[in-house]
Amino acid sequence: MQLRKNQTLERFHEFLKLENEIGNITRQEAVSMVPPLFLDVHSDHFVLDMCAAPGSKTFQLLEIIHQSSKAGSLPDGMVIANDLDVQRCNLLIHQTKRMCTANLIVTNHEAQHFPGCRLNRNYERMELDHNIGQLLFDRVLCDVPCSGDGTLRKAPDLWRKWNTGMGHGLHSLQVLIAMRGLSLLKIGGRMVYSTCSMNPIENEAVVAEVLRRCGGSVKLVDVSSELSQLIRQPGLKRWKIYDKGTWLVSYKDVPKYRRSVILSSMFPSGRGHHDLVDSSCSVDPEGITNGINGNAGDGVQAVENPVMSESAAEVCDFPLEHCMRILPHDQNTGAFFIAVLQKVSPLPAITEQTKKKIDEQYVEPANQSLNDAQVPQITSPESTHEEVLNAVSEENVDDNEPITEDLEVGPVTCEEQNSKETREPDNVQNTTKRVPGKRKLQIQGKWRGVDPVVFFKDETIINSIKDFYGIDERFPFNGHLVTRNSDTNHVKRIYYISKSVKDVLELNFKVGQQLKITSIGMKMFERQTAREGSSAPCAFRISSEGLPLILPYITKQILHASPSDFKHLLQNKEVKFEDFTDAEFGEKAANLLPGCCVVIMCIGKTVAAESLKVDESTIAIGCWKGRARLSVMVTAMDCQELLERLLIRFDTEKGSSGHLDNSSNDVEEVQPVQELNRENDDDV
Numbered sequence: 001m002q003l004r005k006n007q008t009l010e011r012f013h014e015f016l017k018l019e020n021e022i023g024n025i026t027r028q029e030a031v032s033m034v035p036p037l038f039l040d041v042h043s044d045h046f047v048l049d050m051c052a053a054p055g056s057k058t059f060q061l062l063e064i065i066h067q068s069s070k071a072g073s074l075p076d077g078m079v080i081a082n083d084l085d086v087q088r089c090n091l092l093i094h095q096t097k098r099m100c101t102a103n104l105i106v107t108n109h110e111a112q113h114f115p116g117c118r119l120n121r122n123y124e125r126m127e128l129d130h131n132i133g134q135l136l137f138d139r140v141l142c143d144v145p146c147s148g149d150g151t152l153r154k155a156p157d158l159w160r161k162w163n164t165g166m167g168h169g170l171h172s173l174q175v176l177i178a179m180r181g182l183s184l185l186k187i188g189g190r191m192v193y194s195t196c197s198m199n200p201i202e203n204e205a206v207v208a209e210v211l212r213r214c215g216g217s218v219k220l221v222d223v224s225s226e227l228s229q230l231i232r233q234p235g236l237k238r239w240k241i242y243d244k245g246t247w248l249v250s251y252k253d254v255p256k257y258r259r260s261v262i263l264s265s266m267f268p269s270g271r272g273h274h275d276l277v278d279s280s281c282s283v284d285p286e287g288i289t290n291g292i293n294g295n296a297g298d299g300v301q302a303v304e305n306p307v308m309s310e311s312a313a314e315v316c317d318f319p320l321e322h323c324m325r326i327l328p329h330d331q332n333t334g335a336f337f338i339a340v341l342q343k344v345s346p347l348p349a350i351t352e353q354t355k356k357k358i359d360e361q362y363v364e365p366a367n368q369s370l371n372d373a374q375v376p377q378i379t380s381p382e383s384t385h386e387e388v389l390n391a392v393s394e395e396n397v398d399d400n401e402p403i404t405e406d407l408e409v410g411p412v413t414c415e416e417q418n419s420k421e422t423r424e425p426d427n428v429q430n431t432t433k434r435v436p437g438k439r440k441l442q443i444q445g446k447w448r449g450v451d452p453v454v455f456f457k458d459e460t461i462i463n464s465i466k467d468f469y470g471i472d473e474r475f476p477f478n479g480h481l482v483t484r485n486s487d488t489n490h491v492k493r494i495y496y497i498s499k500s501v502k503d504v505l506e507l508n509f510k511v512g513q514q515l516k517i518t519s520i521g522m523k524m525f526e527r528q529t530a531r532e533g534s535s536a537p538c539a540f541r542i543s544s545e546g547l548p549l550i551l552p553y554i555t556k557q558i559l560h561a562s563p564s565d566f567k568h569l570l571q572n573k574e575v576k577f578e579d580f581t582d583a584e585f586g587e588k589a590a591n592l593l594p595g596c597c598v599v600i601m602c603i604g605k606t607v608a609a610e611s612l613k614v615d616e617s618t619i620a621i622g623c624w625k626g627r628a629r630l631s632v633m634v635t636a637m638d639c640q641e642l643l644e645r646l647l648i649r650f651d652t653e654k655g656s657s658g659h660l661d662n663s664s665n666d667v668e669e670v671q672p673v674q675e676l677n678r679e680n681d682d683d684v
């Protein structure tokens, strides 16, 4: 409360909010940024973020992929950000939109059934010279749903809500998601498993079970030398399970009636009742095993685990000390668990016995309220073998599911979709279903209620855009444009995708559209719908998102403004040609074709226009050239932020800088033509 009353802090808060909305600053709990750092992502990597929403880690991954890209070029890598929850996917799309990336696909699947997108072998032999035959990833981030006790400091509600059942209910799902991630990982690839919980059942037990199932094909990486300044504790090697008022040391202690909930894989040895009867399961009565009471051997000080202070307990044979526990008091953060896994060889074939065991072990997660965790209702079990995993994922889809005629269909726009994960019969491809008396239902391949993704190939429109903006031939258009509307005559928005995303999309078409795509690439062109737009030679304007990428290739409809005229434009949003300080600039603006144009701000006071080179530091905005004036086509918020930055940078007109026009908080991209169409506008 006190903080809010402090005016300086209040202003700082406003600044943070604005910069966050614009995309210059991302606010994130520091510890939550750690897992992507251990992924060792390179700009050419294909990365899968399995449980990605609301997208803070996806944003980080994209930043890493893009960090060394030059203006006008895209990295070779890409990110697929997946989440089960469609609303949270939308949040992720909003967050990542600020990245202006063509290298992102957002999907909406149960991570444990993420599609394999694998071409059949014959196809593979024919086509594989230049194309990818299966969707495999160099890096997988497995930031699974968890009980969230690591966030207790910032979510005090959890003190009341958290109970041991939450972790018990999530363990199997976490194992399944991790296994699916490993099956989609390339050999040699790295996967990071993380939770914001300190519960060993959701952490070390999951890692141990995954290592057990993978039988040597996956190793737990010792990353103690990476990010050496990060204080972390080693993973636990032994723990007990608390259930119904009792501490359970071993699976044999679990009463029969609880065995569908408390699984053998939750215990350090991972051994079931039968295995334990005559086994020599390692027990560490003194608690002297590496990493429990002393130094873990890698310079990291181990702390005593409170639930382990009593006598005998099972000890896990895997090197779980390589897992990392980040504790709140170590460096004043939230708590996080991180394990880094590397796939060293193909996952082992599953035996019938193992599959049966896994089937028996799978329990539906309890219906509890979890932090960040949307517990899904999964009915089909998963197994360890990659092909079985693929088969399960693909089988999980009921291709014969009838279309429900009375399905309530909302207005399906290019960015909206129905949250129901349902599929159409296989023969339905990119069509628009007419439901009698209802609005049209978009269909993405097999996925009903999801906008289709269609390659945009309308040569007339593409050529009109190329001609109008004089887009250099070197800019790759072919196969890089997509729309979200199966009716290509009424396309409103055209999205741009990178080569890597294009490859994945082509593969997805070949495998029968297994991916349920919520968002793809970035908006590059948008149809100008207002009256004046229809009379412009080109119906499509360049979107703010797409401008930085295409800017180096634009040769027409481009103006270079002095800093003072640029500022004038931002401040007034629309300026008559004769009102620019630089008369030559006004004249050039007047001579442009009507429609969208780009205004680049020149550095320095003089306009050495044509010789200017576009690079990462170039500041440019989209404008609309009307009959008598230029109008800015940037959101009010972006205008304000850009103006503030410029005022600081050039320190022009001292004294006036503090008073920017904040009257409009409109966050949508401005449709200047609509403004121009207002009644008292002499321009129209």
Ligand SMILES: C[S@@+](CC[C@H](N)C(=O)[O-])C[C@H]1O[C@@H](n2cnc3c(N)ncnc32)[C@H](O)[C@@H]1O
Residues within 6 Å of the ligand: 032, 050, 051, 052, 053, 054, 055, 056, 057, 058, 082, 083, 084, 085, 088, 109, 110, 111, 112, 143, 144, 145, 146, 372, 373, 374, 375, 376
């Ligand atoms: C811990 S949060 C992820 C946070 C995210 N990685 C970030 O950094 O912003 C877990 C996410 O998993 C999603 N989720 C829950 N069950 C899932 C499942 N079976 N498959 C995919 N996502 C799931 C939830 O909707 C939630 O967004």
